[in-house]
Amino acid sequence: MLLRSLLVCVIVATAYACVKDTDFDQASDIEATPEIELDLVYFTLTPPQFTLDTDSGRPISVRDTTDIRFLDDSFVQDALKRVEYYFRFSNSIPSEFNANVRFLNGDNDVRYQFDIDVAQGALDTPVITEHIEILATRAQIRRITESSKVVVRVTIPEAPQTVEGFLNLQSKGTYFLEY
Amino acid sequence: MCKRSLFILLLLIGAVGISQNKPILFGYEDIPQSLMVNPAADMPQGMHIGIPFASHLYVHGGSSGASVYDIFKDEAGINQRVTQAIFDLKPSDFFAANQQLEFINFGWKQKQSGIYFSGGIYQELDVMVYFPKDLAILAWEGNRNYIGKAFDLGELSVTGEALTVFHFGASKKVSKNLRLGARAKIYSSIAHFSSTGNKGTFTTVIGDGTVNIYEHLISNADIEVRTSGIQALSDAESGSATVNQFVKRGMLGGNLGLGVDLGMSYDFDKHWTLDASILDLGAVFHTGDVERYESKGDFVLNGVEFVFPALSDGQETVDYYTGLTDQFNMEVPRDTITTGYVQFRPTKLNGSLTYGFGEFGEGEDCNCLNKEDARWREGVGAHFYSIMRPKRPQFAFSVFYYRKLTSFLSAKVAYTWDEYSATNLGMGINADLGWVNFYLMTDNILRYGNLAKAKNVSLQLGLNLKINKQ
Numbered sequence: 001m002l003l004r005s006l007l008v009c010v011i012v013a014t015a016y017a018c019v020k021d022t023d024f025d026q027a028s029d030i031e032a033t034p035e036i037e038l039d040l041v042y043f044t045l046t047p048p049q050f051t052l053d054t055d056s057g058r059p060i061s062v063r064d065t066t067d068i069r070f071l072d073d074s075f076v077q078d079a080l081k082r083v084e085y086y087f088r089f090s091n092s093i094p095s096e097f098n099a100n101v102r103f104l105n106g107d108n109d110v111r112y113q114f115d116i117d118v119a120q121g122a123l124d125t126p127v128i129t130e131h132i133e134i135l136a137t138r139a140q141i142r143r144i145t146e147s148s149k150v151v152v153r154v155t156i157p158e159a160p161q162t163v164e165g166f167l168n169l170q171s172k173g174t175y176f177l178e179y
Numbered sequence: 180m181c182k183r184s185l186f187i188l189l190l191l192i193g194a195v196g197i198s199q200n201k202p203i204l205f206g207y208e209d210i211p212q213s214l215m216v217n218p219a220a221d222m223p224q225g226m227h228i229g230i231p232f233a234s235h236l237y238v239h240g241g242s243s244g245a246s247v248y249d250i251f252k253d254e255a256g257i258n259q260r261v262t263q264a265i266f267d268l269k270p271s272d273f274f275a276a277n278q279q280l281e282f283i284n285f286g287w288k289q290k291q292s293g294i295y296f297s298g299g300i301y302q303e304l305d306v307m308v309y310f311p312k313d314l315a316i317l318a319w320e321g322n323r324n325y326i327g328k329a330f331d332l333g334e335l336s337v338t339g340e341a342l343t344v345f346h347f348g349a350s351k352k353v354s355k356n357l358r359l360g361a362r363a364k365i366y367s368s369i370a371h372f373s374s375t376g377n378k379g380t381f382t383t384v385i386g387d388g389t390v391n392i393y394e395h396l397i398s399n400a401d402i403e404v405r406t407s408g409i410q411a412l413s414d415a416e417s418g419s420a421t422v423n424q425f426v427k428r429g430m431l432g433g434n435l436g437l438g439v440d441l442g443m444s445y446d447f448d449k450h451w452t453l454d455a456s457i458l459d460l461g462a463v464f465h466t467g468d469v470e471r472y473e474s475k476g477d478f479v480l481n482g483v484e485f486v487f488p489a490l491s492d493g494q495e496t497v498d499y500y501t502g503l504t505d506q507f508n509m510e511v512p513r514d515t516i517t518t519g520y521v522q523f524r525p526t527k528l529n530g531s532l533t534y535g536f537g538e539f540g541e542g543e544d545c546n547c548l549n550k551e552d553a554r555w556r557e558g559v560g561a562h563f564y565s566i567m568r569p570k571r572p573q574f575a576f577s578v579f580y581y582r583k584l585t586s587f588l589s590a591k592v593a594y595t596w597d598e599y600s601a602t603n604l605g606m607g608i609n610a611d612l613g614w615v616n617f618y619l620m621t622d623n624i625l626r627y628g629n630l631a632k633a634k635n636v637s638l639q640l641g642l643n644l645k646i647n648k649q
Contacts, residue, residue, distance in 0.1 A: 039482030
């Protein structure tokens with residue numbers, strides 16, 4: 001008798017089995033928000049690399065560039081919401097420097113740039129200069145995701161007085177994505 | 180609002196704590212398809228013919244970890260629930276789906292020998308995905324809050340296959356107490372993919388004396404994805420061409436394999452019976468349309484080092500980015516190879532111990548648990564099930580109760596414990612209306628009030644003709 005009753009219940013339950021108290025439309029609200037830490041560029045410069053241009057007398061600068069092709073990837077363009085670039089200079093050269101960081105598009109047009117004033121160092125005690133560049137507005141993000149290259153130009157206002165010491169840069173980006 | 184989405188839900192999330200566990204069908208000898216889970220099953224009828232494409236439909240799939248309701252409950256905060264699920268699930272948790280559809284099934288008892296021969300063709304789809312927890316965390320939250328954590332690339336473990344099975348078997352009583360059965364199988368693989376046994380880690384460590392802020396390390400990576408038949412299906416240029424390719428590969432036109440099912444049934448005495456079977460002991464030999472992707476190695480990424488080369492006017496700058504990607508490709512090479520491989524089928528083990536009792540009254544026509552000397556109306560027992568899976572075997576344990584309700588109607592209930600659920604009540608019914616045999620079985624009926632809360636739901640049903648009952 002018990003089994004027969006259970007059987008009837010099963011048949012009825014099977015016929016009326018349902019999914020309730022759920023909202024599958026919420027699937028469109030699911031959003032991953034990863035925060036990615038990624039090294040950017042690094043270098044170590046020494047005074048002999050800053051050679052004086054005696055003819056022009058202009059400040060001496062060195063520059064280098066690299067592609068960063070993932071930035072203008074269509075996925076990143078859609079998902080990137082905020083970027084924080086962190087630059088840390090360690091300077092043991094007794095001179096100030098200026099670092100200009102530029103992000104260029106494929107046609108080498110500047111899409112975003114900023115400057116960092118690097119504090120004068122000391123031979124026995126390297127001086128640390130830190131800079132955080134935050135890009136959070138829609139316009140800033142659009143400019144950065146139109147870029148595919150980064151250029152760093154380091155300028156010394158006058159020729160270094162020593163061949164000793166170094167200027168070291170370490171840098172990283174923190175990419176805040178939503179997808 | 181109650182939505183009638185039983186079938187949709189079954190297809191989307193379905194059953195399984197343990198996929199392909201059929202504790203109700205096993206030993207349910209009123210149903211001809213019980214031969215498919217124990218080739219030694221004792222068929223009461225003289226002959227059966229499955230209604231083509233309707234003799235056995237089985238859908239089964241699900242999650243060992245979170246239910247649909249856990250994620251999609253009708254409340255705000257779905258992203259918090261997804262986050263919670265990601266952290267609650269373990270790498271050993273899995274999502275699985277299994278579907279079987281019989282094209283034909285037939286069987287007959289040869290009177291002289293007493294052997295019950297049976298055969299047929301069925302199609303099967305089986306997908307198994309372990310939860311790659313570390314990769315999910317990396318994709319969901321990134322590495323920022325996990326500096327120093329080694330994300331385990333080895334948690335990536337997936338298998339999937341679609342195939343057609345041609346089979347023929349025999350069940351024979353070899354002594355007073357013992358019945359043996361065997362079934363030979365030819366597997367015709369339609370498509371297969373798997374990525375198991377992977378290794379490696381991805382770690383971001385903060386540098387101490389390193390050249391840049393971090394070191395991004397890929398260590399001991401050894402990843403392989405094996406596919407067969409996928410290219411042939413994806414190369415088809417139209418929907419009908421895809422269907423044609425699908426049918427061709429399923430009808431012995433693709434990669435083939437061989438397997439066997441073995442079974443036994445032993446009566447200890449008038450009441451006690453031990454049944455056991457091993458299913459799909461075999462392999463598919465993938466020799467054609469194979470593509471295997473391998474990647475292995477170690478790599479350290481520190482970003483791009485500027486060397487500030489002294490360049491003359493018009494001279495190209497150093498292409499650091501290409502150098503970096505070239506170095507990555509050299510140190511973690513990715514190869515595509517077409518060498519064949521052997522895929523072992525997920526072998527299943529079944530075992531049950533049954534106590535039969537309750538004779539039918541005089542004049543009642545019953546085959547019941549037809550053990551020659553005993554025609555039991557009821558049976559109670561325990562069932563054990565195991566299936567080989569990529570990471571480890573999975574187990575399930577059930578207790579069941581069978582009862583012949585009338586001369587044409589019987590039912591069986593089973594309560595199953597497996598590694599992830601201890602509340603799975605399933606039930607099946609079988610009806611013999613003249614020659615027509617109909618059966619229906621389902622799992623997790625305690626969750627039928629709201630299937631979204633079930634991690635386990637399965638359904639199997641079918642129609643046969645049973646002729647010349649004995």
